[in-house]
Amino acid sequence: MQKIEDAVADVLEAMRRRGVGDYSIKCINWSVYRPFINWHHEHGTELCAFELLESLCLHQQKRYESGEISRKFYRSFVTAAFRIRSYVSTGEVDFSIVKETKWYKPGEAYQTYVDLILESTGLKGHHQRKLSIQIRHFFCFMESRHKGITQISDKDFIDFIHEAAKTNQNNMNIVIRALKFTADYLNAAQLTKIKTDLSLFSPQTPPNRLIQPYTQLEINSALEAIDGHSKMPMRDRAIILLAFNSGLRCVDIRSLKLDDIDWKAQELRIVQKKTGKPIAVSLNGKTLNAIADYILKERPKCKDTCVFIRAYPPYTGIASTSPLDYMIDKYCRLAGIKKKSYRSFHSLRRAFGTELAEAEVPVTSISQMLGHSDMSSGKAYLSFNRTQTALCSADFSEVPISKGIYADLMPHAHCNSEKGGAGA
Secondary structure, eight states: OOBHHHHHHHHHHHHHHTTOOHHHHHHHIIIIIHHHHHHHHHTTOSBOOHHHHHHHHHHHHHHHHTTSSOHHHHHHHHHHHHHHHHHHHHSSOOOSOOOOOOSOOOOHHHHHHHHHHHHHHTOOHHHHHHHHHHHHHHHHHHHHTTOOGGGOOHHHHHHHHHHHHTTOTTOHHHHHHHHHHHHHHHHHTTSOOOOOOGGGOOOOOOOOOOOOOOOHHHHHHHHHTOTTSOSOHHHHHHHHHHHHHHOOOHHHHHHOBGGGEETTTTEEEEEOTTTOOEEEEEOOHHHHHHHHHHHHHTSOOOSOOBSSBOSSSSOOBOOSSHHHHHHHHHHHHHTTOOOOTTOOTHHHHHHHHHHHHHTTOOHHHHHHHTTOTTSOSSSSSOOOOHHHHHHHSOOOTTSOOOSSTTTTTOHHHHHHHHHTOOOO
8 A cells, every 4th residue: 555645745746747837836835735745644553544535635625614714715625635645546537527525435225324324323423434434434345346235245344354455454343343343244134144253353463663753863853954944943943942942742832832932930821722731841941942033034924913923814813733744844855854754843842851850850840831630730830940940951052052142141051061061
C-alpha cells in the first residue's frame, strides 16, 4: 500500500500539470490535503487507508452540520479524498466531479441489511458510522463473489478479514467488531449459520512508538534556517523557542493571549486546554526577548488577543496544529535535518522533557513542568521552583543573552554567556 504522503504529493503534482498555480497548490495542500496526512499519523499509520480517508470526511461533515465550517470547505475534503483514493487504486487521478461520499455502496438489497444490522447494534453517531464503513465493505465483497444473503459462509468471513487487512491493517479492531455484529444478526435472523467464533480473532496491538525528540543542535539549525524563508520570521522563532523552552502543548501556544504573559515576573499563566488545569510557566530571557521582538516589531495590528497571529489576512489566531507542523518541518528540511517518522511540532515538547530527564530532574518535577493531569488540583496554579528551572531547563549555548529588553534584568545571563549558556 502506498504512503499517504507520497499519494498526496502525486495528486498535487497531477493538479499542477493540469494548470493549477503554485500558490493555489500551496494553499489547498495545507488547508485540505495536509490534514489527511496528519489524520493518518494520528491514527498510527503512514500508509494510505481508505477508511481513514472516509473517516476524516465524516469528521468534516460533522463540523459542517454544526455550522463550524462552510459546505464548500467540507466538499473540498470529499473531493480530495476521492482523488487520493482514485490515484492509490488506479495510478491515475480521477478529476471528475464527486457526487457521492460513500465508497462502499452495496446494492439496494444488501444496503437494507446494512441498515438493519446497524440498528441492531444500538450504537449512534460516530460509532455507528465507523461500523457502517466496514459492514458496507463486507457486503460489497459479497457482491463481488455473486453471493446472496443466504449463501454467505464462514469462509467468506475469513476471506474478508484478509481482504480488509489490505487497506485497514492498523484498524482491524473495528473490522472484527463489524463482522461480529453482522454474524450475530445473520444468525439471529436465521438467514444463514455462521459458526466461526470471531471473538477468537484478536488483532495484534501495535507497539508503542518511541518518537525521537529534536536535539538542541537540530533546533539551533532550524532557527538559523528561518531568516529569508518566512513572512514572519520573528513569530516563527518565538514559537519554536517557546515550545522548546517551556514544553507547552501546541494548542496552548496557539491559544496564548497577550494578557497571559507576566513580563515582570518573567512567566506566563494559562489554563491548559487539554487538562483544564491552570499552570504557571517560567520563561528564560531569550524566549521573552523573542516574543517581545515579535509583538513590538512584526505582529499585525488587529483586534485578536492571541499572541501569535496568522501571516496573511484575516489576521486572527492560528486555528489548527497543521501550520505549526508545517513550520517545523519546513525549517528542518531547509536545515538539512533528516525527516524522522511521526516527529512533528509536538516533538518540541518531548525535547523539553528529554532535556530535563537527561539533567536527572526527578520525574515528579518533569511531570509538573509539563503540566500533566495527575498533579494535585488543590492549587490555583502550578508554579515551578525558579532555581530548579534555571538549573534544568534547556538553553541555547550558541545564542547567549547579550542584548535585548531582558538582558539588564538577568545579570547572571552575562556570566552564563561567557560559559556559552543562556541561563534559564
